[in-house]
Amino acid sequence: MKNKEMKELFSYIANKYDLLNHLLSFNIDRLWRKKLVKLSHITGREFILDLCTGTGDIAIEFAARKLSVIGLDFSGEMLSIAREKIKKKGLNGKIHLIEADALELPLKSDCFHIVTMGFGLRNIESQEKTLREIHRVLNKNGKCLILEFVPPEKNFRGKIYNFYLTKIIPLIGALISGRKYSYRYLSSSVKGFYTPEKIIKFMENAGFINLKMYRLTSGIVYIFVGEKA
Numbered sequence: 001m002k003n004k005e006m007k008e009l010f011s012y013i014a015n016k017y018d019l020l021n022h023l024l025s026f027n028i029d030r031l032w033r034k035k036l037v038k039l040s041h042i043t044g045r046e047f048i049l050d051l052c053t054g055t056g057d058i059a060i061e062f063a064a065r066k067l068s069v070i071g072l073d074f075s076g077e078m079l080s081i082a083r084e085k086i087k088k089k090g091l092n093g094k095i096h097l098i099e100a101d102a103l104e105l106p107l108k109s110d111c112f113h114i115v116t117m118g119f120g121l122r123n124i125e126s127q128e129k130t131l132r133e134i135h136r137v138l139n140k141n142g143k144c145l146i147l148e149f150v151p152p153e154k155n156f157r158g159k160i161y162n163f164y165l166t167k168i169i170p171l172i173g174a175l176i177s178g179r180k181y182s183y184r185y186l187s188s189s190v191k192g193f194y195t196p197e198k199i200i201k202f203m204e205n206a207g208f209i210n211l212k213m214y215r216l217t218s219g220i221v222y223i224f225v226g227e228k229a
Contacts, residue, residue: 003101003124010054010074011078013173013183014075014077014081015081016176016177018057018081020173020176020177020183023176024172032221033057035214035216035223036058036118036145036147037058039214039223040062040143042062042065044066044067045113046114047067047068047111047114048067048070049072049115049116050069050070050071050115050117051072051102051130052102052118052119052120052123053071053072053073053079053097054073054078054118054120056079056081056082056085056095058116058118059071059082060095063091064091068096069095070095070096070098070107071095071098072097072099072105073098073100074101075099079099082097083097102120102124102133103125103129103133104133105133107137110136110138110140113139113143114145115137115145116147117134117147118146118148119147119148119149121146121148122189122194123189127194127199127202128202131203131208132206134206140228142227143228144203144208144224144228145224146203146223146224146225147223148222149221150193150195150196150199151190151191151193151195152165152191153218157218158219165187165190166187166188169187196224199224200213200224207228208228210226210227211226
């Protein structure tokens with residue numbers, strides 16, 4: 001799917017996005033984001049970029065720990081919701097939101113200690129180009145952390161997850177968001193995405209070193225970590 005179509009899709013479901021994320025993951029998505037923050041090994045002095053920030057959950061997790069964060073997303077509607085959440089939590093001075101495309105970051109090179117992305121990589125037109133952009137804006141020894149769904153594993157649990165992914169999620173998503181296609185697409189994007197090993201290879205090709213991947217919740221999601229040499 002092209003970036004323009006993707007932007008329209010997320011803009012349409014923005015007001016139901018948080019509700020559906022928590023509902024469809026049985027609220028485990030909150031734990032996944034906390035795990036990502038834990039794996040960043042922050043010291044309290046880092047400057048952080050959260051790409052595909054959406055409604056700002058990862059940015060808020062970092063800002064709550066008194067860190068400065070830039071949250072970037074191509075959907076103005078998603079950022080509007082993020083702005084309200086940030087205001088309610090009293091984090092206005094800690095998070096700066098930018099409406100822009102992760103394929104071409106309007107940011108200087110070598111200026112962030114940590115770059116994160118939650119559930120955005122599979123929805124980007126070119127994963128390899130985005131990973132090169134992440135590498136560019138990171139400081140030397142900076143860290144990239146990506147939280148992402150991967151295709152169901154080929155085992156019994158994977159078969160159960162595949163049924164939930166292809167039958168239940170599109171149905172619930174359509175009932176709540178009012179748009180059947182949106183959550184049917186999101187399900188198919190997970191099934192058709194790259195394997196964890198392929199994502200690690202993309203990161204290696206982009207220049208990252210010390211690559212690691214963490215399997216969470218029976219392999220439903222992974223956190224991929226790499227450093228800039």
